[in-house]
Amino acid sequence: MVIFIKTRIIKAILIVMILLAILLLSIYFINQFDEKTTVFVDDSMKEFLTSKVQDMFHKRNQAMLDERPEVLDNLYDKSVRNGLWAYEHEIKKMKYLHNWSDRQSVDFTKVDSQVIIKSIKSKGNGYILSILASTEYEYIYLDNPEVKNSFRIGTYHSLDLMPKDDEYIITKEWYTDPFADSLHLDELKSEEIKKIISSGESKDLSSLNERRIKAVEYADKFCGAASLPEHGFKYNPQYRNYNSQGGDCTNFASQIMYAGGFKKNGTWNYSNGAGSKAWVNAQGFKDYMLYSGRASLIANGSYDKVLKASYKLLPGDIIAYEKKGKIAHISIVTGIDSKGYALVNSHNSDRYRVPWDLGWNDKGIKFWLIHVHF
Numbered sequence: 001m002v003i004f005i006k007t008r009i010i011k012a013i014l015i016v017m018i019l020l021a022i023l024l025l026s027i028y029f030i031n032q033f034d035e036k037t038t039v040f041v042d043d044s045m046k047e048f049l050t051s052k053v054q055d056m057f058h059k060r061n062q063a064m065l066d067e068r069p070e071v072l073d074n075l076y077d078k079s080v081r082n083g084l085w086a087y088e089h090e091i092k093k094m095k096y097l098h099n100w101s102d103r104q105s106v107d108f109t110k111v112d113s114q115v116i117i118k119s120i121k122s123k124g125n126g127y128i129l130s131i132l133a134s135t136e137y138e139y140i141y142l143d144n145p146e147v148k149n150s151f152r153i154g155t156y157h158s159l160d161l162m163p164k165d166d167e168y169i170i171t172k173e174w175y176t177d178p179f180a181d182s183l184h185l186d187e188l189k190s191e192e193i194k195k196i197i198s199s200g201e202s203k204d205l206s207s208l209n210e211r212r213i214k215a216v217e218y219a220d221k222f223c224g225a226a227s228l229p230e231h232g233f234k235y236n237p238q239y240r241n242y243n244s245q246g247g248d249c250t251n252f253a254s255q256i257m258y259a260g261g262f263k264k265n266g267t268w269n270y271s272n273g274a275g276s277k278a279w280v281n282a283q284g285f286k287d288y289m290l291y292s293g294r295a296s297l298i299a300n301g302s303y304d305k306v307l308k309a310s311y312k313l314l315p316g317d318i319i320a321y322e323k324k325g326k327i328a329h330i331s332i333v334t335g336i337d338s339k340g341y342a343l344v345n346s347h348n349s350d351r352y353r354v355p356w357d358l359g360w361n362d363k364g365i366k367f368w369l370i371h372v373h374f
Contacts, residue, residue, distance in 0.1 A: 054115045056075055061113060061135070064097060064111055072087060073087075082172035096179055101139065105143070113135040113136075116233070118132055126168065135152065153352075153354060154227070160173070202336065202340055214259055215315075215316045216335075222255070223350050226352035236255060254270065257372070268292070282328060282329060286327050303357055309369055311341075322365065342356045
């Protein structure tokens, strides 16, 4: 009797295990054949999609330069919610960039994106593309048009392309836009600000010490999608990427300080694939650099309060961005443009030699300008 009962129990367990296995296999195959399955496209199809997306980015960039929002109409399906939102965001970004350039007394003369498709998935008759875009912006000051300045911004896009009338159009787009938090600049229009910026002069940086130079070289090499093509658009693989955990800007800033010769310690440290609070947290990093004596404060406050002081910044110095009473972002000064305006590198969004306030102009944002003692 005991043997018979045990046999029934064993049979019941086996039946449950078989049913569970069938269920798991069913879920697996459903996921493999749903409307968003990964597609192994041949080289010609990938080349076609790359060309299509490159052309879309080119048209968007040209529309931004010419301030012609109507050019974007045919790129988006505005009859669907996500397509409309993507379109409206690009219009806002266009207005912001022209508003910013007017305040700076500059003209954008060129915007050019290099697009790399990282993966392709099917969605009905269309595709979901994972894209890396490295975009170069070129600008001139109105009173000195002979001298060209440039910067690069790297973005990571998820883009839905669907067929319509023998064409592909955007029905959804998501990316971490470096301008997303600063699409209103009206309150910052000021003749006094224009005068300060226009009167700026280029700096002689030939006397920078070796530690600052090494810090900047590291910042330029590992600024991800914004870096120069020869660096491969990558972060340093020796460090964890914290973008999925709230942001990698401070981790990158700490790496730059370490490359510039600062030693790790019990408070500021990275080991075994993890960084301390002072290493990875923006508020913690700012506080540590100031209170440890490794850096000192130049100025802090709203943009108009710190603008004049910003011309004291040198490559290797720090800018911390305060939002709602907390430090939300860290960037490192890496250069100076033709008017002496500080340029910065950072992660998320990836920036290479970008004007220090660009993307951080909403009312309420405060800046901490910090001189580093290399």
